[in-house]
Amino acid sequence: MTQPVGPAWVNQFPSSKSPGDLLPAFAGGVNAFIATLRTAGATVVINATYRPPERAYLMHFCCMIANGAADPETIPPMAGVDIDWTLGGDLEGARAAAAEMVKAYGIAFPAALVSRHTQRRAIDMTISWPDTLFMKDATGNPWTISTGPKTGMNPSLWAIGKTFGVVKLESDVPHWSDDGH
DSSP, X not given: OOEESSGGGGGSSOOOOOGGGSOHHHHHHHHHHHHHHXXXXXXXXXXXXXXXXHHXXXXXXXXXXXXXXXXXXXXXOBTTBOEETTTTXXXXXXXXXXXXXXXXXXXXXXXXXXXXXXXXXXEEEEEEOSSOEEEEOTTSOEEEEOSSOOBTTOHHHHHHHHHTTOEEOTTSTTEEESSOO
């Protein structure tokens, strides 16, 4: 049965938070990087790994409709996602409901239909530590990070992550992938 566009869709097709749902080679690097961070005293909170294509579809098109970049009547259907993007022909209401979806998803950047998350090649994680971080990179080289920020936005941490094959996308606070996109 067709369900109307709106924030109720946000709970459908949830993203994974498990590195085990990533591609095996990338998951290995992610697990090693996270273990090294935690051993060094950092806090790591995984927000998302694999995003099902259905969730990406919903996120992408709610952004497009809310931003006025797409007409709700022209959104292509997706098997298994029985959504009424037009809100029964109420196009103004559909845009408002799509905007509510964007807010409920917490979308900060326009959502891609195909992304490193749908390809099992990305992780969103929040990283922080209270003092100086002493750790080793994947090649065994020691690192000391005593300057801020004491978060995943630290460029020294990016260099360490890269040795594990976990590359920071500088413009997106929680996002790391196998190629930085």
